[in-house]
Amino acid sequence: MATIRKRTLPSGKTCWQADYVDGGGKRRHRQFTTKKEADSFLVHARGEVSRGIHTAESASVTLADAGERWLAKCAEVGLEQMTIERYRSTYEHHVKPRLGKTKLSKIGAPMIQSAVDEVAAILSRSSARKALSCITSIFAQAMRDGRASHNPAREVKLPHARRSGPHIDMPTKAELAAILKHTPARWKPFIRTAMLTGMRSSELRGLLWSDVNLDAGMIHVRRRVDRKGSFGPPKSKAGTRDIPLSQTSVTGLKAWKLQCPNGALGLVFPNASGRIEEHTNILNRVFWPAQIKAGVTVMRDALGEDGNSIQVPDAKFSLHALRHAAAALFIEQGFPPKKVQALMGHSSIQMTFDLYGYLFPSDDDDRNAMAQIEARLLSE
Template sequence: MGTISSYATTAGKRYRVRYRKPDHSQTDKRGFRTKREAEIFLASTEVTKATGQYIDASESRVTIDALGVVWMASQQHLKPSSQAVIEVAWRIHVQPVWGNRRLGDIKHSEVQTWVSNLAARRSASVTIRAFGVLAGIIDVAVRDRRLPFNPARGANLPRKSGKERHYLSHEQVQLLADESRDNGTLILFLAYTGLRWGEAVGLRVKSLDLRRRRVLVQANAVNVRGTIIPGTPKSHEARSVPFPAFLAEPLALLAAGKGRNHLLFGDGEEYQPTPTPRDGWFAGARKRSCLQDLTFPEMLTLHDLRHTAASLAISAGANVKAVQRMLGHASAAMTLDTYADLFDDDLDAVAAALDIAKLGLARHPARTAE
């Protein structure tokens, strides 16, 4: 147990509590106006020590800057693309505001004000990511017993507005492929397999099985700050994806003359770079397609070809589980959440089937008794 003693100050008598921390080092806390206050503090301290919930006040004097450096180093398990966006959020939005602040001085209201101001200037995604970095750093501090709770948690965050998706018809996919010229096969491949851009350009010739009409997705080549870095697929798991028969011949032509370890798309040696959104070959093909088809989406993105693959597969009768496996989603629930709008026709079909069943019973009432 600790001890309580009084001492004189110019403002009158005050009380000091002297006690031992869990590591058996001695410390004290002074400034209590009454002995009762000192006794309550000492009693609560002994309880937290006994239950393993003791927090040393000196531990909360560390700055966010010091904790942030350690936290950023702990994110090395993430993919390079994820590390890059987190590093930008830390360097641009978190460190300049919170770097010099001591952990124990941060108030929830301050975090909320920062979030609101940032949301007024930047997108919801940027704001949420920056908040996640700050809150993540403090979460670790809480687990390390530097703070009893995280003052950042519970802040009101802006809502992300879903990006508009564009789904191409079979005719529009072919039009875009024709206008993409040398990259036409790549466009068809993306639109009928649902592979991400990095997964497609990361394919090797040995990943192509022309007999079974499958590609084995094992890599993902991602552009990180102008450098293409190969890694595993987004789900970290390899998957086998089918492609339609009409793609077998064009894919065979791409593989012709290349070794097993050569890249399927491009020259075989260098990863095909992502086309620039405003003046690259994809932008040109999209513009020419719009001139020929007034319904062609002007804001079509490469990722919309993945959405198109999902749409075409679902309209062809593929079930949710098959689409999930094709796209590499973590679960069928994720596929349903992402493409709920594409299953509206299924709901109509259910209603129509129920209507037919009801009419059948009305025409043959004897079946009801059976």
């Protein structure tokens, strides 16, 4: 039986207490400032009990506890270690500081929306999406464990992408040319392919010659390697894709194949022994030095020999910036959004717009194009 009664607390304050029996037959109660709040809660709680999905607040856990359980489950089901590390990074930096101390039973959609909006405002919509995905997964696992009655994160919407920015930091065409010019000959095929295909470093490091059809001028992305050198499928289902090559790129890869170190794996871009090259080696020995030689740098603080702070030139971009640059080249060439999505291996068109929406033609561009059509028509 469910009841609501008014109580006077030892402090002298009054409250309204909702009493009810949960799905396990245990009597529960919660206190509220007003009778209206107690009524609303009781209606909601009784509905959840009848559907067998109710979790009492006293039986609820904090989001931090649920987050650790979710990450442990990710490891238990065999997700890649690098994937788990990315999940944990998002959780530790964006989710736990904002919601970690709050019990799941007290977290509703408005609270999650506020946290997601804050991440988007401070960082980016992409970071906000990762945070929301993390929270959604935590609640989903908590529901499976009987620690949450529903998933309020599913009611949360990402803020709209800002078409005017912030823009992604990527090399200009002049910087790309300078970097390629100063890249050692042995690594030019790798850097050039990264610039022109938009493939991830993990996909390039795991690319096999059997995945490259030089006669058809096509790269078939079917695998990748993580930073620990383990093969796995592409990042998502959409990551399995085919990328066309220009004739110049085909010619360059044919020439590289004759020089490529042989190895049992048949890698396109192996190390000198024919085995998987480490990501950090490419950065430290190839990509960053090439940028410094090319003058594609930013000034960073460092300690001088006398212990005082000095400014020194440092490489401006990560390898992933080449992927962004390739997307910009696709868009500049006039590729439609769905084509860009396919080439980049994005799981949704929304992801493509979130990252590169500001690069696509704007409404003003469309109006100018219509005006040009009209001018040509009426001038005849």
